[in-house]
Amino acid sequence: xxxxxxxxxxxxxxxxxxxxxxxxxxxxxxxxxxxxxxxxxxxxxxxxxxxxxxxxxxxxxxxxxxxxxxxxxxxxxxxxxxxxxxxxxxxxxxxxxxxxxxxxxxxxxxxxxxxxxxxxxxxxxxxxxxxxxxxxxxxxxxxxxxxxxxxxxxxxxxxxxxxxxxxxxxxxxxxxxxxxxxxxxxxxxxxxxxxxxxxxxxxxxxxxxxxxxxxxxxxxxxxxxxxxxxxxxxxxxxxxxxxxxxxxxxxxxxxxxxxxxxxxxxxxxxxxxxxxxxxxxxxxxxxxxxxxxxxxxxxxxxxxxxxxxxxxxxxxxxxxxxxxxxxxxxxxxxxxxxxxxxxxxxxxxxxxxxxxxxxxxxxxxxxxxxxxxxxxxxxxxxxxxxxxx
Amino acid sequence: xxxxxxxxxxxxxxxxxxxxxxxxxxxxxxxxxxxxxxxxxxxxxxxxxxxxxxxxxxxxxxxxxxxxxxxxxxxxxxxxxxxxxxxxxxxxxxxxxxxxxxxxxxxxxxxxxxxxxxxxxxxxxxxxxxxxxxxxxxxxxxxxxxxxxxxxxxxxxxxxxxxxxxxxxxxxxxxxxxxxxxxxxxxxxxxxxxxxxxxxxxxxxxxxxxxxxxxxxxxxxxxxxxxxxxxxxxxxxxxxxxxxxxxxxxxxxxxxxxxxxxxxxxxxxxxxxxxxxxxxxxxxxxxxxxxxxxxxxxxxxxxxxxxxxxxxxxxxxxxxxxxxxxxxxxxxxxxxxxxxxxxxxxxxxxxxxxxxxxxxxxxxxxxxxxxxxxxxxxxxxxxxxxxxxxxxxxxxxxxxxxxxxxxxxxxxxxxxxxxxxxxxxxxxxxxxxxxxxxxxxxxxxxxxxxxxxxxxxxxxxx
Amino acid sequence: xxxxxxxxxxxxxxxxxxxxxxxxxxxxxxxxxxxxxxxxxxxxxxxxxxxxxxxxxxxxxxxxxxxxxxxxxxxxxxxxxxxxxxxxxxxxxxxxxxxxxxxx
Numbered sequence: 001x002x003x004x005x006x007x008x009x010x011x012x013x014x015x016x017x018x019x020x021x022x023x024x025x026x027x028x029x030x031x032x033x034x035x036x037x038x039x040x041x042x043x044x045x046x047x048x049x050x051x052x053x054x055x056x057x058x059x060x061x062x063x064x065x066x067x068x069x070x071x072x073x074x075x076x077x078x079x080x081x082x083x084x085x086x087x088x089x090x091x092x093x094x095x096x097x098x099x100x101x102x103x104x105x106x107x108x109x110x111x112x113x114x115x116x117x118x119x120x121x122x123x124x125x126x127x128x129x130x131x132x133x134x135x136x137x138x139x140x141x142x143x144x145x146x147x148x149x150x151x152x153x154x155x156x157x158x159x160x161x162x163x164x165x166x167x168x169x170x171x172x173x174x175x176x177x178x179x180x181x182x183x184x185x186x187x188x189x190x191x192x193x194x195x196x197x198x199x200x201x202x203x204x205x206x207x208x209x210x211x212x213x214x215x216x217x218x219x220x221x222x223x224x225x226x227x228x229x230x231x232x233x234x235x236x237x238x239x240x241x242x243x244x245x246x247x248x249x250x251x252x253x254x255x256x257x258x259x260x261x262x263x264x265x266x267x268x269x270x271x272x273x274x275x276x277x278x279x280x281x282x283x284x285x286x287x288x289x290x291x292x293x294x295x296x297x298x299x300x301x302x303x304x305x306x307x308x309x310x311x312x313x314x315x316x317x318x319x320x321x322x323x324x325x326x327x328x329x330x331x332x333x334x335x336x337x338x339x340x341x342x343x344x345x346x347x348x349x350x351x352x353x354x355x356x357x358x359x360x361x362x363x364x365x366x367x368x369x370x371x372x373x374x375x376x377x378x379x380x381x382x383x384x385x386x387x388x389x
Numbered sequence: 390x391x392x393x394x395x396x397x398x399x400x401x402x403x404x405x406x407x408x409x410x411x412x413x414x415x416x417x418x419x420x421x422x423x424x425x426x427x428x429x430x431x432x433x434x435x436x437x438x439x440x441x442x443x444x445x446x447x448x449x450x451x452x453x454x455x456x457x458x459x460x461x462x463x464x465x466x467x468x469x470x471x472x473x474x475x476x477x478x479x480x481x482x483x484x485x486x487x488x489x490x491x492x493x494x495x496x497x498x499x500x501x502x503x504x505x506x507x508x509x510x511x512x513x514x515x516x517x518x519x520x521x522x523x524x525x526x527x528x529x530x531x532x533x534x535x536x537x538x539x540x541x542x543x544x545x546x547x548x549x550x551x552x553x554x555x556x557x558x559x560x561x562x563x564x565x566x567x568x569x570x571x572x573x574x575x576x577x578x579x580x581x582x583x584x585x586x587x588x589x590x591x592x593x594x595x596x597x598x599x600x601x602x603x604x605x606x607x608x609x610x611x612x613x614x615x616x617x618x619x620x621x622x623x624x625x626x627x628x629x630x631x632x633x634x635x636x637x638x639x640x641x642x643x644x645x646x647x648x649x650x651x652x653x654x655x656x657x658x659x660x661x662x663x664x665x666x667x668x669x670x671x672x673x674x675x676x677x678x679x680x681x682x683x684x685x686x687x688x689x690x691x692x693x694x695x696x697x698x699x700x701x702x703x704x705x706x707x708x709x710x711x712x713x714x715x716x717x718x719x720x721x722x723x724x725x726x727x728x729x730x731x732x733x734x735x736x737x738x739x740x741x742x743x744x745x746x747x748x749x750x751x752x753x754x755x756x757x758x759x760x761x762x763x764x765x766x767x768x769x770x771x772x773x774x775x776x777x778x779x780x781x782x783x784x785x786x787x788x789x790x791x792x793x794x795x796x797x798x799x800x801x802x803x804x805x806x807x808x809x810x811x812x813x814x815x816x817x818x819x820x821x822x823x824x825x826x827x828x829x830x831x832x833x834x835x836x837x838x839x840x841x842x843x844x845x846x847x848x849x850x851x
Numbered sequence: 852x853x854x855x856x857x858x859x860x861x862x863x864x865x866x867x868x869x870x871x872x873x874x875x876x877x878x879x880x881x882x883x884x885x886x887x888x889x890x891x892x893x894x895x896x897x898x899x900x901x902x903x904x905x906x907x908x909x910x911x912x913x914x915x916x917x918x919x920x921x922x923x924x925x926x927x928x929x930x931x932x933x934x935x936x937x938x939x940x941x942x943x944x945x946x947x948x949x950x951x952x953x954x955x
Contacts, residue, residue, distance in 0.1 A: 129953055153782065229926075230899045231952065232952065257768075289842065300838075303833060304915075429911055444860075516905075522914070524911060529886070533861075533886045535856040535859065535886055536856065618903075621904060623855070623894065769902045804913055804914060838926075
C-alpha cells in the first residue's frame with residue numbers, strides 16, 4: 001500500500017494526535033502512524049495534571065497555548081476528556097523551596113502565569129487538609145487536570161473526523177530522506193510518503209533519530225501511579241510537593257467521581273523494548289507514607305490499583321522540540337520527561353504552525369536536538385525532582 | 390539450608406500442599422486472608438458456634454472434618470499467617486498486609502491456592518441491595534447462620550444452585566424458587582462425563598429430592614429478565630422467561646445468583662504466569678502443567694484458583710503441586726503417588742467438563758442485555774456504556790474498553806464484570822471472545838490501606 | 852428487627868450494642884459486621900454513583916461491595932470484619948450529622 005500526504009506524524013500520543021488535529025485545521029493532509037493504539041503509552045498512563053506552574057520558563061508560551069485548548073476541549077473535540085479547572089497547587093516542606101516559590105511566581109508573571117503564594121494561617125485556611133509539615137503553597141488557579149486515558153485518543157478521533165488518516169497497529173521500521181521529502185516504511189511493508197515528517201514517538205524516538213545521525217541520551221522510566229477507591233469529592237485540587245528530595249515529591253488529584261489519583265517519588269523500572277514498566281512495591285509503601293504526611297486525612301482510604309508505563313527522560317528534563325539538525329523537513333518532539341501531558345496540545349499546535357507556515361513566534365531554540373551534539377555534554381540536571389505534573 | 394516454601398491459601402488445596410511439604414521435612418509458611426482455615430467450601434464457623442459438621446457440610450462432613458483436623462495437626466509444624474493478604478508478588482518475594490502492617494517475605498517456591506468466586510452474568514437489577522452471589526448466600530448460612538433474606542430465589546446454573554437451595558431448605562430458610570438457565574436435555578447430554586464421579590451424581594439427585602420434598606418450585610431453561618427492586622429497599626422480585634416463552638414472576642427479598650465459579654488468578658498474574666485462552670471454558674486461565682507448575686520457575690498453582698474442579702480435586706492438586714515443588718528443589722518424591730494423583734485428577738477434569746455441558750455458561754445473554762443493565766457493579770457502568778465505547782471509540786479489546794468505559798476500574802478490579810464485559814464487547818464488536826483479550830492484572834490484589842506501614846519488628850527490604 | 856438477613860441458626864448467642872447511623876442496635880457474639888448491620892437494617896451504604904442502596908454481594912471479601920464508614924471516618928470491609936461492642940457505623944454518609952470524613 002502506498003500513501004502520500006503533506007505530513008507524516010510518527011507516534012500517536014498526545015503530541016502526535018494534537019499535531020495531526022491542528023494540521024487538519026490548517027487544511028494540511030496528514031498521515032498519523034501509531035505502532036499500537038493512540039494514547040497507549042506515556043500519554044495514557046501519566047498523572048493527568050494539566051499544569052503550567054513549575055515548567056521551565058521557556059515552556060510557558062506553549063503551555064499557555066495548551067491551556068486554551070484544554071479549556072475548549074469539549075467544544076473542539078465534541079467529547080469530554082474530563083478537564084477540570086481545579087487549579088494546581090505546589091506545596092513544600094523546606095524554607096529554600098518556599099523562597100523559590102516566590103522567585104518563580106515573580107518570574108512567571110512575565111509569561112502570563114499568575115500565581116498566588118500562601119503561607120501559614122492563610123494557607124491552612126485555604127487548604128485545611130494539609131499536613132502541618134507544609135510551610136508554603138503556590139497556587140495556579142487556572143491550571144487543572146484531565147483524564148489521560150481519554151485525551152490523546154479523543155484528539156486522534158477528532159483529527160480523523162477532520163480528515164487525518166490515523167493508522168494504528170502500524171510500526172514504523174524505516175524513515176528515509178528522498179527527493180521531495182521522505183519515505184516511511186512500516187513493518188508490514190506499507191510505504192508512506194510526505195514532504196515533512198514529525199517524529200514524536202516518545203521513548204522510541206531515539207531509534208529513528210539515530211537513523212538520521214542524531215542520537216539522544218533518552219532514558220525510559222516508569223511513573224509510579226496509584227488510585228484510591230471513590231470517596232466524597234472534597235479535595236477539588238491537583239497538588240504536588242515541590243522538593244529536591246525525590247521520596248517527598250508526591251502529587252495527587254481528586255476526580256469528580258471521587259477517586260484520588262496518586263503518584264510520585266522515585267520512578268520505577270521501564271523497558272522501551274518490551275514496553276513494560278512496573279510499580280515497585282517498596283515505592284508504593286513509601287509513597288503512601290508521604291501522602292499521610294502531605295494530607296493526613298487520606299490515611300483511612302485504600303488504594304485499589306497501581307500502574308506504570310514507559311515515559312522517557314532527557315538529562316536536562318527538557319524535551320526535544322523542533323527541526324532536525326541533519327535533514328530538511330524532519331522535525332522532532334519527544335523526551336518530555338514526565339511533563340508532556342499538559343503541554344502536548346500546545347506543542348501540537350506550535351508544530352502544526354511550524355510545519356505549515358514555516359515558522360512560529362514561539363522560541364524553540366532551547367529545545368533543539370543540537371544541544372546533545374556538543375563535544376562535551378554538560379548535563380543540566382534539574383535541581384528539583386518535580387518529574388511530573 | 391532448607392528451601393523456603395510459601396503456600397497462599399488455607400483451603401483444601403493449600404492445606405494438602407502444606408501437609409505434603411511438612412511430611413517431606415519442610416516448615417512451610419501458610420498465608421491466608423481469613424481468620425480461620427478451610428477456604429470457602431469448608432469454611433469454619435466462628436469459635437463458639439454449635440452446629441455440627443453434618444449440619445454445616447452435609448454429605449461432605451467427613452471430608453471437612455478430615456481437612457480441619459489435618460490443618461490443626463499441621464499448625465505447630467508450619468508458620469501459619471492468618472488475617473493476611475498477599476497484595477503483590479515479585480521474583481522470589483511477596484508482599485503482605487495484615488491490618489495496616491506490611492511485610493515482605495522471600496521464597497524459593499510459592500504454591501498459589503487462591504480459590505475461586507462465583508462467575509456472574511449480569512441481569513437488569515442485579516445491583517439492587519439483596520442480590521448476592523450463590524457462594525455469598527452459602528457463606529452467610531454456613532459461616533454466620535443467616536439466610537440472605539426471608540424469601541430467597543436462587544437463579545443461575547451449576548451444581549451450586551441446587552446445593553445452596555437445599556442447604557437453605559434444610560436450615561429452615563424459605564426458598565421461593567430455583568431458576569436454572571440450563572435445561573434437562575443439557576444435563577442428559579452431560580451424563581457420560583458426569584459419571585466420572587458417580588458419587589457426585591448421586592449427591593446431585595439427593596439435593597433435588599430435598600427441594601422436591603419441600604415443594605420448592607424448580608424451573609429449568611429459564612432466561613432471566615429482571616431483578617425487580619427499588620433504590621431504597623432493594624430486591625422485591627424476579628422476572629424470568631420460561632422455556633415455553635411464558636413470563637414468570639416470583640416475589641422475593643433476596644436473590645442468589647451464580648453460574649459456576651471463576652478462579653481467582655490475580656496472584657498468578659502478578660507472579661508473571663502466562664495465561665492461555667481456554668476454548669472449552671471460554672476463559673483465560675494461567676498455564677500450568679498437570680502437576681501445577683506454571684511457566685515461572687518456582688511458582689505452582691493448585692486448586693480452584695488455577696482451574697475449577699471442586700474441593701476434592703483441589704486437595705489432590707494441592708498435594709501434587711507440593712510434590713512437584715519438592716521434586717524441583719531436589720527432594721525425592723514418590724512418582725507412584727504423583728501418578729495416582731494425576732489419574733484421579735483426570736476424573737475430576739472430566740467431571741468438571743460434564744458440569745459445563747450440563748450447566749453451560751449462558752454467553753448468549755450478554756448480547757441481549759438491555760443497554761441500561763449495569764455490567765460493572767462497582768462503577769455502575771452499563772452495557773450501553775460499554776457498547777458505546779466499542780462503536781464510537783473503536784475499543785474492541787478489554788483493556789482499551791476499560792480505559793474508555795471504566796468497566797473493571799472499580800474496587801473489585803474486574804472480578805465480577807470482566808467475563809460478562811468481555812462477552813458484551815465481543816458481541817458488539819463481532820469478534821471472537823479470545824480477541825477481546827483479558828484485563829491486565831495489577832497490584833494490589835485487594836484494596837490496600839493508605840495507613841500501610843512496615844512491620845515494626847522486621848526489615849522491609851531484603 | 853427489620854433487617855435483611857434472617858438468623859436461622861446459632862440463635863441465642865450473647866448480644867452486645869453497636870451504633871448504626873447514630874441509633875443503637877444489637878449484634879451477637881461471632882457476627883461479622885455485615886451480619887450485625889444487615890440483621891438490623893436493609894443496607895450497608897449508598898452506591899457512589901446514584902443507583903441506590905447496597906448490601907454487599909459475595910460475602911467473602913472478593914467483590915468489595917460491603918466497605919462501610921465508621922463514625923470515626925475509618926473504612927472497614929463489613930464481611931471480613933468482626934463486629935465488636937461499641938462499633939459505630941455510618942451507612943448514610945450524606946446525612947451524617949458531623950463530617951465523618953475527611954477528619955481535619
